[in-house]
Amino acid sequence: MYRLMPEMPADDWEVEALLDTCFAPGRKALSSYRLRDGVPPLAGLSHVARDTGGILAGAIRYWPVRVGGEPSLLLGPVAVHPTRQGEGLGRDLIEGSLVHAVPLGWNRVMLVGDAPYYGRFGFTRLEEVVMPPPTNPDRVLGRALLPGAWDGIAGEVTRWTD
16 A cells, blocks of 8 residues: 655655666656756656655656647656556556646646557657657657647647746
8 A cells, every 4th residue: 555645855865766776877868857957846746655654665756848838747757666566556656646737737748658558548649749859759648638738739848947
C-alpha cells in the first residue's frame, strides 16, 4: 500500500536520489532537462509515493512549457524504485497526479517516452510538436485532458517564461 501526496520542497533530495537510481548518469543532458533547467517542478501536480513506513517508492514531476507558444504540461520524469516496479505504482502516479491538472488550469500534457507504455494512459504521438534535439520524434507523446485540447497546437516546445 502506497500513499500518494504532493511533492514538498523537503522531498527534493530523496526524489533526486531516486532519479539517480532509476536513470542513466547522463539523464540531465537530455533535451527535456534543458526545458526544465531553472524552472521548479509544478507544485500540486508533482507527487511522491511513500510506503506505510514512509519510504519513498516513486515520484512524478511536471513542468510548465510552451508548445507553439501555448501553455502545456511536460510530464517527467516518472520513477519507481527498482524494488517496487511491477506493482502498478507508475500507473498510480500518472493517473493519481493528472486528476489535479484540470482544476489547476492545465488542459494538455506531453512527454518524451515509450509509446507502448504511455499509450495505456491515453498518450498518442504528437505529429506536429517538435522537441529540441536530440529527441526521437516517435517518442513525443501527448494526452488531451479536456476534449480537443491538442487541436491546432503545433510547433516547437520551448521553456516556460512568465
